[in-house]
Amino acid sequence: MGQGRFVDPHQVEITLQDGEVWTAKADFILIACGTKPFRPDYIPFDLDNVFDGDEIVDLTRLPRSLTVIGAGVIGVEYATIFSALDVSVTLVEPRATFLDFIDHELIEEFTHELRDRNVGLRLGVEVAEVVAEPTRVTTRLKDGRSVTSDALLFAAGRMGATDSLALDKAGLTADHRGRVSVEPKTMQTAVPHIYAAGDVIGFPSLASTSMEQGRLAACHAFGLEPPPPPEFFPYGIYSVPEMSTVGMSEEEVRRRNIPYEIGIARFRETSRGHIMGLNSGLMKMIFSIKTHRLLGVHIVGEGATELIHIGQAVLNLKGGIDYFIENTFNYPTLAEAYKIAALDAWNRLIRS
Structure with a gap:
């Protein structure tokens, strides 16, 4: 492990923990240094509390x-x-x-x-x-x-950990938050053979999307054609309780003027929720009134970041409400909430 910094666009100098310095040359370079906390001057960080x-x-x-x-x-x-x-x-x-x-x-x-x-x-x-x-x-x-x-x-807030990389030696600059701009389809920076991925390029700053960005960069650098990324990816917040979301929110659907209906399921309505003693937890599904296609899934509660992947799959495969109504879910599971929410939405759709 060591601290790297650019010498020129194709060379990186690496200072190891014992002080030894290595120089590495490469045809392609990937910047994936992540971020560090933003520390304003008015916060006395040097104290123990x-x-x-x-x-x-x-x-x-x-x-x-x-x-x-x-x-x-x-x-x-x-x-x-x-x-x-x-x-x-x-x-x-x-x-x-x-x-x-x-x-x-x-x-x-x-x-x-x-x-x-x-x-x-x-x-x-x-x-x-x-x-x-x-x-x-x-x-x-x-x-x-x-x-x-x-x-x-x-x-x-956090800032890209780029201040010690000597980006100027590579012909690159960072913005005021230390982030590096890239071409989103290839992950190339302003210097075509230098790529960047992960938190250092900004939103969405997720471990899952960062791995995909790194894969896209590697595929492009070595002449491979990766499949296009899915239109929708899940966002997970590991709070207590968890929150996870995929697709469009109700606010975004309204901004796009898409006629829609929603279905709600509460975890306490499921048998698994009863067994687990859950008094809270909610799943919200959004469907198009015209096509009945799924537009978004939003979950707060136990296991939200695991449950979201069912909605993610249906959303990216352009599925609709029929999938949730006509298919069988394991009993008792929290995943039953998908069927409960879909039936709730269906009752609203047939009255639209």
């Missing part, structure tokens, strides 16, 4: 209370994980909403879960100052309120 998204995993003890600044994917995941560990959590976000790429009805259900677990939400308010002391951290907000906790996690 103030953490970024990478440092929080090295906690030596569990705090009794935690303030999380930033309600993006990472902030929400950590906030709910600590809440599940009986830590008192307050989530602070300058925007009035959060996770806006997720279907709004799903976020409403998720927000209800957070409030039910006594997670404090401070939405639509900016941080004025963070004052850290040895035993507590006070976050003062611009609306005059403040939040005091044992520890603070700052999770408001």
Whole structure:
């Protein structure tokens, strides 16, 4: 393992941990260095109770209370994980909403879960100052309120880990967030023999899509023709409870002026949900009124990131509501929610 930096467009200098320096030459180079947490100057990270998204995993003890600044994917995941560990959590976000790429009805259900677990939400308010002391951290907000906790996690954004790569030596530049631009079909940067993949190129910043991007880059570099990527890929948020989504949200369907109907299933309506003692969890399916094709699936609850793949397959194979109504699902499983939601949608469709 070592630290790499460009010498020129075809050469990379690698400094190993023991100080030894190697130079590697290549016809093709792939940049996949990932990201690092954004660390603004007004956050006192050098203290023992103030953490970024990478440092929080090295906690030596569990705090009794935690303030999380930033309600993006990472902030929400950590906030709910600590809440599940009986830590008192307050989530602070300058925007009035959060996770806006997720279907709004799903976020409403998720927000209800957070409030039910006594997670404090401070939405639509900016941080004025963070004052850290040895035993507590006070976050003062611009609306005059403040939040005091044992520890603070700052999770408001990440930056491409490109500042030490000497990109200029390769003829490349990064944007203000350290990200590298690529041609999405080939993963080529502005220098054709240099590729980039993963979080360093920005959205969607998923491990699953990053692997596919790397495969596309390798295939293109060595003259192979990979199949076109599927139109829809699943997005998983490993919060407590999990959320996962594939296809169009209800808001996107409306923007496209597509006549649609929805079907809802709650996990407590399934036999498996009864067995597991689930009181929450929701699956939402969206269908075209004209063609009955599936347009999107959105799930919040137990196993959401596993369940989503059934919807993903049907969506990318351009299937419709008949698949879910006419097929048999294992009993008892949470996957039965697909049939329940499809029947709910069918009852609405026949009345349209």
